[in-house]
Amino acid sequence: MNPQNRQYYNQYPPTGGPPDQPGQPQPGYEQPSPGASYYSPAGSPAPGQPPYQQQPYSSYNAPQGPPQTSQYQYQSQQYPSGLPQAPRQYTLPQPYPSQLPQQGQYAQPPPPYVQWGPSSPQGPHNTYSQAPAPYPPPPQQYGGPLGAPQWSQPQQPEPGYGYGVPPTPASPGYDLAQRAFLAPVDTSADVETLRKAMKGMGCDEAVLIRVLTSSKYENPWAMAQLVGDYNKRFIRDLAKDIESETRGGVETALLALIRGPLEQDVRVLIKALDRAGTDEDALMDVLLCRSNADIRAINAEYRRIKGNELLVDIKADVDDTLFRLYSMVLSATRAEDAAPVISSDIDHKVTELQRATEGTIGANAISVAQIFTNSNTAQLNAISKAYERKYHRSLEEVIEKEFRGDMEDALLYMLENAIDRARFDAKRLEKPLYKTPRKDRLLINRVVSLYWNRPRQDAAKSAYQIHSSARTSLRAAFRGTLSGDYEDLMIALIHERK
Incomplete structure (x- = not known):
């Protein structure tokens, strides 16, 4: 026994084991049988019994010695045949096979880049083209042994979708992808008719109303095609031609119609926020009770047209409490x-x-x-x-x-x-119609927004006849309060005729 091992055994005498000095056996020690690969403290194993294996080191069966500060648990060690050697210093456990670096990977940072010259005796020119792959992390296990099935955390539903359900599709006219599902329409005759109605002295507003409220253009993307074909055919701007040739409610309604629902919503917001005193009615009409897809489209279109963030402009016009409400709305988490x-x-x-x-x-x-x-x-x-x-x-x-x-x-x-959307829409149509003075712009905005949603408009017209104060149809209400081409246009926008 070398001096280092002798000093260890003298300081920490074992309960059983080989004697320190020949001829001085210690109590409880028995010489193992010749050729035995394993031995127990009490002696050789009984015939037919498996050889004794030392238990892994742990906090309760570590050898009696100086306290260890390492938190690692060590794998079992098996003594070779013959007398055991003095225990060696503890070393960190070897990594699991799955943690060993793979081919082309480095457990330690790679050596610095080496570049050999052409005449170097080590060999031809050689460089590291890129840094090696990182050291692979250990597998995540949840209480199971090595090789147990790996479990991942449950995937969380996307915010705003609610209970993992699919998102509500955008309204017609709010998603450019909708255009792919619409077959192109023939607009050649209609663009000529529109231009002829606005050429020369005066304007034939009845012709404009008839063409622009045609059932052919009830889809917002069909209306967008008509406007684009007009502008391309005559190298003009249909919106500017309507502004120069019409006046009053007819101008406001026709412009709202040819813009389509998304651009019209943004124009309403810009006008509601770019004046002394915010138009709260217009703000609520555009932003409240809208789907997440519509809110995201409105945010993006406002940024494109105005160049500002919608929420920033709202903050400058409303009080803090109302701003908090609209910030929740514009976050699109409904x-x-x-x-x-x-x-x-x-x-x-x-x-x-x-x-x-x-x-x-x-x-x-x-x-x-x-x-x-x-x-x-x-x-x-x-x-x-x-x-x-x-x-x-x-x-x-x-x-x-x-x-x-x-x-x-x-x-x-x-x-x-x-609670009752049809009754609510009927109330929204009646309020600006009979208000003194009449709020034509608010009425037009609400009528045109319902124009693009035929089922909702039909439900509102039915509710209007039941719940309006005059118990009359919406068509009759327009005829009794409006006049001229403006009356004809508003009746056409609710899909009625004179």
């Missing part, structure tokens, strides 16, 4: 239309609404706005019914009691749209 109505989720939101309104002194407008802007139409309708069933008061009454001004109008706008 639940998609296909997201289900889950009763437990509805009950939780009803409780939160009560705490944020009647349950506190001073309503928490931000909490209410967050619930309203993140819920789709079906969910908000269910919230309204559940609130009245639980607290015996309608949610509309609570909003009217707890809020004032623009915030109240915005919350009621979203709530009434969710």
